[in-house]
Amino acid sequence: MSNKYCLIMAGGSGTRFWPRSRKAKPKQFLTIFGNESLIQATISRFGNFIPDESIYIVSNKGQKEVLEQQTTRLPKENLIYEPVGKNTLPAIGLAALFIAKKDPDGLLVVSPADHLTQNDALFQETIESAAKIAQEKNGIVTIGITPNTPATGYGYIEIADEIQIGQTIKSYAVNRFVEKPNLEKAKEYISSGRFFWNAGIFVFKVSVFLEAVQKHAPKLYTDLLKIAETIGTESYEQVLDIIYNQVDSISIDYGIMEKADNVFLVQGDFVWNDLGSWEEVYKYDQQKDENQNVKSGEVVFINSKNSYVSAPNSLVAVVGLDDIIVVQEGDTILVCKRDQAEEIKHVVAELTKRNLNQYL
Amino acid sequence: MSNKYCLIMAGGSGTRFWPRSRKAKPKQFLTIFGNESLIQATISRFGNFIPDESIYIVSNKGQKEVLEQQTTRLPKENLIYEPVGKNTLPAIGLAALFIAKKDPDGLLVVSPADHLTQNDALFQETIESAAKIAQEKNGIVTIGITPNTPATGYGYIEIADEIQIGQTIKSYAVNRFVEKPNLEKAKEYISSGRFFWNAGIFVFKVSVFLEAVQKHAPKLYTDLLKIAETIGTESYEQVLDIIYNQVDSISIDYGIMEKADNVFLVQGDFVWNDLGSWEEVYKYDQQKDENQNVKSGEVVFINSKNSYVSAPNSLVAVVGLDDIIVVQEGDTILVCKRDQAEEIKHVVAELTKRNLNQYL
Numbered sequence: 001m002s003n004k005y006c007l008i009m010a011g012g013s014g015t016r017f018w019p020r021s022r023k024a025k026p027k028q029f030l031t032i033f034g035n036e037s038l039i040q041a042t043i044s045r046f047g048n049f050i051p052d053e054s055i056y057i058v059s060n061k062g063q064k065e066v067l068e069q070q071t072t073r074l075p076k077e078n079l080i081y082e083p084v085g086k087n088t089l090p091a092i093g094l095a096a097l098f099i100a101k102k103d104p105d106g107l108l109v110v111s112p113a114d115h116l117t118q119n120d121a122l123f124q125e126t127i128e129s130a131a132k133i134a135q136e137k138n139g140i141v142t143i144g145i146t147p148n149t150p151a152t153g154y155g156y157i158e159i160a161d162e163i164q165i166g167q168t169i170k171s172y173a174v175n176r177f178v179e180k181p182n183l184e185k186a187k188e189y190i191s192s193g194r195f196f197w198n199a200g201i202f203v204f205k206v207s208v209f210l211e212a213v214q215k216h217a218p219k220l221y222t223d224l225l226k227i228a229e230t231i232g233t234e235s236y237e238q239v240l241d242i243i244y245n246q247v248d249s250i251s252i253d254y255g256i257m258e259k260a261d262n263v264f265l266v267q268g269d270f271v272w273n274d275l276g277s278w279e280e281v282y283k284y285d286q287q288k289d290e291n292q293n294v295k296s297g298e299v300v301f302i303n304s305k306n307s308y309v310s311a312p313n314s315l316v317a318v319v320g321l322d323d324i325i326v327v328q329e330g331d332t333i334l335v336c337k338r339d340q341a342e343e344i345k346h347v348v349a350e351l352t353k354r355n356l357n358q359y360l
Numbered sequence: 361m362s363n364k365y366c367l368i369m370a371g372g373s374g375t376r377f378w379p380r381s382r383k384a385k386p387k388q389f390l391t392i393f394g395n396e397s398l399i400q401a402t403i404s405r406f407g408n409f410i411p412d413e414s415i416y417i418v419s420n421k422g423q424k425e426v427l428e429q430q431t432t433r434l435p436k437e438n439l440i441y442e443p444v445g446k447n448t449l450p451a452i453g454l455a456a457l458f459i460a461k462k463d464p465d466g467l468l469v470v471s472p473a474d475h476l477t478q479n480d481a482l483f484q485e486t487i488e489s490a491a492k493i494a495q496e497k498n499g500i501v502t503i504g505i506t507p508n509t510p511a512t513g514y515g516y517i518e519i520a521d522e523i524q525i526g527q528t529i530k531s532y533a534v535n536r537f538v539e540k541p542n543l544e545k546a547k548e549y550i551s552s553g554r555f556f557w558n559a560g561i562f563v564f565k566v567s568v569f570l571e572a573v574q575k576h577a578p579k580l581y582t583d584l585l586k587i588a589e590t591i592g593t594e595s596y597e598q599v600l601d602i603i604y605n606q607v608d609s610i611s612i613d614y615g616i617m618e619k620a621d622n623v624f625l626v627q628g629d630f631v632w633n634d635l636g637s638w639e640e641v642y643k644y645d646q647q648k649d650e651n652q653n654v655k656s657g658e659v660v661f662i663n664s665k666n667s668y669v670s671a672p673n674s675l676v677a678v679v680g681l682d683d684i685i686v687v688q689e690g691d692t693i694l695v696c697k698r699d700q701a702e703e704i705k706h707v708v709a710e711l712t713k714r715n716l717n718q719y720l
Contacts (some may be wrong), residue, residue, distance in 0.1 A: 019677070298716065302706045315719045316693045317379070317707040320700030321684065328693060332675045333686070335695050340680030346662045347677040356658065359675050 002107045002135060002205065003054065006046040007095045009200070010039055010059040010067065010113035011085055015348040016277050016341070019332035020310070023360050028113035029066050032281055037070055039113040046109065049124050053078070054106075057113070058095045060085055083241045088200075089255040090247045093213055093220060094240075097228045100206045107131050108209065110202040110252075116284065118271035129169040130203035130266040136165050137264065140212060141203040142174070142257065144196025144265040145272045150186035153276055155179055155198040155253065158189075159265055170267040177258045196265060199272055202252065208262075216259045223247050278325045279341040282308040297328070306338070332359050362467045362495060362565065363414065366406040367455045369560070370399055370419040370427065370473035371445055375708040376637050376701070379692035380670070383720050388473035389426050392641055397430055399473040406469065409484050413438070414466075417473070418455045420445055443601045448560075449615040450607050453573055453580060454600075457588045460566045467491050468569065470562040470612075476644065478631035489529040490563035490626040496525050497624065500572060501563040502534070502617065504556025504625040505632045510546035513636055515539055515558040515613065518549075519625055530627040537618045556625060559632055562612065568622070576619045583607050637701040638685045642668040657688070666698070692719050 013026045021027050028039040036044060039057075046055055056078045059067050067079060080095050092110055099106050109127055117123050130141040144157050159172035177198065181189060189195035204212075214221040223243050230236040257263055273284045285294045285308070293301050297311035304318045311328035318326060323338045336344060351359050373386045381387050388399040396404060399417075406415055416438045419427050427439060440455050452470055459466050469487055477483050490501040504517045519532035537558065541549060549555035564572075574581040583603050590596040617623055633644045645654045645668070653661050657671035664678045671688035678686060683698040696704065711719050 019675075300707050300710045302703050302710070303700060311693065314691045314693050315379075315711075315716065316695065317704075318695050319703050319707060320697030321681075321695060324681065324695070326693070326695055331673060332677075333671065333688060333693055334677050334679070335681060335684070335686055336677075337680030340663060343662050343679050344677075347660050347679060350660045350662070351675075356675065 001131070002105045003103055004050050004131060005099050005103070005106045005108045005206075006050045006055045007092060007099070007108055007110045008039065008042055008046070008055065008057045008113045009088060009091060009110065010057050010063065011082060011091060012112075012114060013085075015345045018344050018348050019329040019334050019359065020327055022329075024062065025066055026063070026114075027275070029063070029070060032275060033116065033285070038116065038275070039067075040070055041116065042111060042113050043071065043073065045117060045120060045123060046111070047073075048120055049127070050109070056080060056095050056099065058082065058091045083244045085249070086244065086247055087249045088252045089213070089217065089250045090220060090224075090244065092202075092209070092252055093224045094227065094244070096206050096209055097224060097231060100210060101228070101231055104207055106206050107134055108204060108206050110200075112200045112274070115199065115272065115274045117273075122270045123268075126169050126266055126268050126270065127201075127203065129167040129171060130264075132167050133163070133165060133171055133264050133266065134203045134205055134208070137163075137262065138205065138208050139262050139264045140208060140256065140260050141171075141264045141266055143199055143201040143203075143268040144172075145199045145268045147190055147195065147197050150183060150190045151197065152180055152183055152186050154274070156181060156186075156189050156195045157198050157265055159194050159196065163264065167266075169269075172265045172267070174257075174263040174265050177253055196267065197272075198253065199268065199274070201268075202257075203266075209256075212256050212260050212262075217250070217255050220247055220250075220255075277341040278308060278327065278336065278344075279338050282325065282338060308338070361491070362465045363463055364410050364491060365459050365463070365466045365468045365566075366410045366415045367452060367459070367468055367470045368399065368402055368406070368415065368417045368473045369448060369451060369470065370417050370423070371442060371451060372472075372474060373445075375705045378704050378708050379689040379694050379719065380687055384422065385426055386423070386474075387635070389423070389430060392635060393476065393645070398476065398635070399427075400430055401476065402471060402473050403431065403433065405477060405480060405483060406471070407433075408480055409487070410469070416440060416455050416459065418442065418451045443604045445609075446604065446607055447609045448612045449573070449577065449610045450580060450584075450604065452562075452569070452612055453584045454587065454604070456566050456569055457584060457591060460570060461588070461591055464567055466566050467494055468564060468566050470560075472560045472634070475559065475632065475634045477633075482630040483628075486529050486626055486628050486630065487561075487563065489527040489531060490624075492527045493523070493525060493531055493624050493626065494563045494565055494568070497523075497622065498565065498568050499622050499624045500568065500616065500620050501531075501624045501626055503559055503561040503563075503628040504532075505559045505628045507550055507555065507557050510543060510550045511557070512540055512543055512546050514634070516541060516546075516549050516555045517558050517625055519554050519556065523624065527626075529629075532625045532627070534617075534623040534625050537613055556627065557632075558613065559628065559634070561628075562617075563626075569616075572616050572620050572622075577610065577615050580607055580610075580615075638668060638687065638696065638704075639698050639701040642685065642698060668698070 158175040160175040230239045291305040294308045298315045299309045300317040302319045309326040314328045325336045327334045494501045518535040520535040590599045651665035654668045658675045659669045660677040662679045669686040674688045685696045687694045
């Protein structure tokens with residue numbers, strides 16, 4: 001079996017966790033549960049079965065400081081920075097160049113930095129199964145999370161026939177990738193039993209991935225080759241800057257997964273959550289009190305239930321309100337109805353409009 | 361006409377304005393509207409027609425520092441301190457001793473420190489009318505606010521016959537004082553047209569008041585005489601301490617107004633609000649935006665209406681919530697449904713139980 005490598009995708013920004021997340025400290029760097037930030041928890045999860053020197057991170061330069069602070073266990077040369085965000089396919093492509101240079105036969109596991117899972121043993125077993133398929137079938141393998149609700153916030157993957165190569169976890173050929181559905185569609189998907197959530201976790205041999213890029217995104221491939229030539233030389237930064245700035249922004253889903261015919265899905269039955277909003281954090285939290293309230297910090301609830309309060313530096317009293325989210329961060333306070341957590345982006349837009357950059 | 365004096369009752373404590381109000385800074389010292397605290401606004405209101413040297417304040421020693429800070433326009437000797445809170449009758453009695461010593465024939469206007477009114481001219485005219493009745497009829501006169509809603513949070517006063525002594529404002533003999541009614545009773549009171557709100561504003565000659573104390577609260581009268589003897593002497597503090605600690609706690613309403621037969625009511629048609637809760641502050645505030653939101657500080661409302669946010673040192677974003685109150689004070693945040701503002705006392709009780717004195 002080839003050596004395994006992990007690539008953690010940490011370039012994300014976003015406004016869903018405002019005011020805890022800021023431009024300079026997006027979600028993956030936040031400690032939402034336990035003692036580790038989400039990216040640290042992700043490193044720990046893979047660190048159980050992949051050596052630290054084989055764990056890579058792709059991020060952007062704006063996050064260099066916080067990334068280095070939070071990833072001291074990894075070699076600094078494993079932190080790869082995009083000059084500018086170009087979605088997942090160029091980012092994975094860039095990182096793949098470094099790994100290919102070290103070990104062209106290596107098996108690469110790609111994962112978002114900002115999701116949470118439970119059951120590390122089953123997680124590892126699932127990844128190992130995917131690696132086996134990636135190796136033996138020269139496949140591009142994705143982990144499909146077995147859905148438990150008709151969620152409309154995720155992309156879905158429809159499976160085709162089951163495949164068997166002696167792996168421990170159920171695996172399938174893939175019929176198609178579909179975008180986030182409406183509720184009706186999502187319900188259909190769930191009841192069919194043939195759809196899984198797209199968790200953004202992929203496993204492939206680096207060589208197989210690069211071949212797929214060559215085939216399905218030839219322009220990007222040419223650009224990547226030009227960058228590859230400069231790795232380890234003084235001109236790397238400059239060449240990267242020039243070339244990367246003009247590559248197309250495209251996701252691996254759209255650029256490769258939906259086009260390739262050697263795509264497989266390994267069923268993920270571990271608990272998984274993309275923590276897409278404060279609402280998801282509330283739902284995921286296991287430490288609810290008898291009124292289904294979640295609190296961190298000093299909080300008083302009076303006549304309140306089903307609410308989430310996170311206030312590390314304040315006392316918060318909630319009186320007579322159900323289903324709310326309260327988040328204090330520095331001198332900023334969010335008070336939000338749980339089912340309107342998606343609207344937080346409008347707060348950020350309004351702050352931008354008012355030029356209140358200190359709160360962004 | 362006798363000289364007029366004003367006595368502002370500033371001894372109140374209370375939890376309704378937590379977290380803005382604290383033990384060391386109760387409601388009367390808060391700046392809720394405009395640039396003046398409630399007690400400063402009260403002094404200004406009377407200062408329009410009563411000279412500063414005739415304005416007295418009765419408070420307690422725990423508030424000495426903030427009281428002196430906020431009342432620099434008054435002579436320090438006009439600030440009178442109860443050693444311990446004993447409700448309104450002993451407090452007025454104590455202050456009356458000082459005024460009687462200076463001007464036994466003086467007319468005294470007693471007012472809470474923590475209410476707001478609008479229309480200063482009408483307010484003054486109403487007080488002048490009350491003073492005329494107090495003088496000519498040796499009456500104990502109260503201002504009855506013409507009610508505009510069947511409020512259940514105030515005591516009511518039922519009038520008897522109208523009286524006419526050439527005063528400008530309608531005035532009546534008083535039939536009875538009644539406690540805070542339930543809603544049904546309050547509606548009856550309103551529709552009868554014979555009930556007014558008890559605003560805690562009283563006008564009388566000092567001599568008439570002290571005679572009423574002698575008649576209806578003879579034990580208190582005896583105690584007051586003992587204190588009076590020591591005013592201006594070295595033993596004042598010590599004697600006050602001993603005697604005041606053992607006088608009965610009793611309100612002027614219960615101790616005098618409900619018993620005396622020389623009680624009159626002058627109709628108050630100026631806008632009056634006792635600002636009894638954050639809910640009252642929201643209602644009273646005239647600066648509502650198009651969604652009926654009130655804000656002070658940097659606030660973003662998204663899908664929210666009919667809400668009140670006061671956050672002098674924070675940015676607050678409210679998303680998808682109607683009818684809420686958010687108050688930030690230092691490192692303390694209250695988030696409260698408007699119709700449950702009365703429950704704030706339970707927060708204070710809980711903080712007391714948890715021994716979190718820094719938030720009280």
